[in-house]
């Protein structure tokens with residue numbers, strides 16, 4: 001057997017990992033390995049090709065279509081009718097912008113003089129020993145060793161073991177966005193983030209949507225008031241099947257049959273079969289530690305399949321000891337499968353590889369998240385339930401402030417109704433420190449940034465409200481009003497770790 005090719009650094013994954021190479025590593029040899037995402041094994045990772053970016057381009061288009069509908073336009077005295085949505089044109093606008101970025105990025109890494117120290121290999125890497133990899137490529141297997149390994153191998157759609165589901169070849173977020181044409185009807189399995197974003201997109205485009213949720217509310221992991229509100233809004237718009245377990249799936253000549261049973265024996269539900277043209281599975285994502293065979297590299301993997309890391313993004317062995325020179329970032333190792341988290345962890349790992357004697361932590365800020373459905377949802381920090389549990393344990397008190405969008409001037413402009421979309425802020429009663437914020441309403445993902453900033457910099461809710469101007473009559477007044485209802489004393493300290 002020939003000797004393996006040796007590099008200073010092995011980088012696996014071209015999503016967030018693509019921000020790793022740079023002039024600081026010009027004197028290091030880097031092998032950069034990527035298998036690609038989606039059916040065409042595209043370069044550049046999930047966010048660019050099959051994740052955040054195309055979905056948000058679809059979401060915006062869906063909102064344009066929704067607003068053009070007669071029932072929305074007529075509230076404003078505008079005479080408008082949606083004539084239809086041409087899916088191929090929608091799809092092509094999006095991918096004609098994205099695909100050249102992916103191709104250009106690959107070309108840059110493969111052949112630009114900036115990357116003279118970098119060897120790009122398209123293939124699947126798997127550990128055969130500590131810091132030792134076999135890479136399966138179209139041209140055969142390459143054996144690689146490296147002094148430092150950075151794992152950024154991400155995750156992929158999980159397909160649950162429901163009888164018949166795998167054989168029915170369901171759509172996933174990897175495949176649905178590039179269809180030739182949309183199905184007339186669709187069942188969406190799951191009631192999390194991807195399910196809700198696609199339900200909005202597909203319903204707006206005229207597909208008859210059936211969303212299947214095991215639980216009694218959608219977005220069950222979110223604050224209960226948010227989950228309740230989005231369940232009401234979604235149920236008024238498309239078919240929502242709550243407390244429904246999927247027991248079998250069958251692909252037929254004309255579509256898909258889905259057997260549903262009540263998942264909650266106490267619920268007033270009956271078993272039934274749903275007949276639709278296609279099915280989209282949105283039931284979470286599996287970290288790619290199995291493709292990497294991480295244990296063969298001496299790397300610990302938790303019960304959810306995540307590579308174990310410490311707060312410095314250093315990989316751990318199965319007993320929790322730090323592995324020398326092995327780092328992991330993003331969906332492969334993070335419980336928060338979010339692009340902004342993967343990006344931050346990459347920066348931390350990059351710094352720590354360059355500065356092993358001046359390590360930075362990655363767990364020093366509250367993690368926000370948004371769901372780009374209709375209406376938008378955004379959250380940061382504790383839910384009300386978590387805050388109540390924290391307060392009971394820590395011997396503190398909390399206060400909860402809630403402000404309706406419909407009660408501020410911009411909400412009138414948008415003809416929003418109360419009770420309806422809202423901002424909820426949870427503060428520690430004594431200090432006014434913000435513990436959590438939850439928003440459901442227009443541009444929630446943008447609005448919440450004020451509160452993310454306040455929490456990250458340790459600002460007290462009252463000061464946020466009173467020590468700056470709030471442009472009138474703009475939508476952030478809804479945040480100002482929510483903050484105004486919180487206590488007066490100044491808050492020491494930042495968000496509790």
Ligand SMILES: Cc1cc2nc3c(=O)[nH]c(=O)nc-3n(C[C@H](O)[C@H](O)[C@H](O)COP(=O)(O)OP(=O)(O)OC[C@H]3O[C@@H](n4cnc5c(N)ncnc54)[C@H](O)[C@@H]3O)c2cc1C
Pocket residue numbers: 012013014015016017033034035036037043044045046047048050051052053055056123124125126152153154155173194288291292329330331332336337338339340341342372
């Ligand atoms: C539909 C959808 C919408 C989303 N929307 C948002 C959003 O709005 N906001 C947000 O914050 N997050 C969103 N996310 C999540 C976000 O896309 C991910 O958290 C982020 O892209 C993860 O980045 P990463 O670098 O960890 O992994 P990826 O970007 O997945 O990169 C991993 C790379 O490693 C490669 N790879 C894997 N295994 C191997 C191997 N063994 N050998 C070689 N290469 C390998 C993969 O092929 C891939 O190219 C969305 C995800 C999806 C699916």
Ligand SMILES: NC(=O)c1ccc[n+]([C@@H]2O[C@H](COP(=O)([O-])OP(=O)(O)OC[C@H]3O[C@@H](n4cnc5c(N)ncnc54)[C@H](O)[C@@H]3O)[C@@H](O)[C@H]2O)c1
Pocket residue numbers: 160161189190191192193194195197214219220246282283284285336337338369370371372
């Ligand atoms: N806007 C965003 O930031 C954004 C958008 C899309 C995806 N993402 C990321 O991608 C990840 C994956 O998204 P997702 O929506 O697939 O996961 P999710 O964790 O948000 O939701 C999974 C859903 O599937 C259900 N489920 C799980 N197993 C099931 C089974 N066997 N049968 C029926 N239902 C089942 C869960 O109850 C839940 O409703 C998310 O964690 C999120 O971080 C983020």
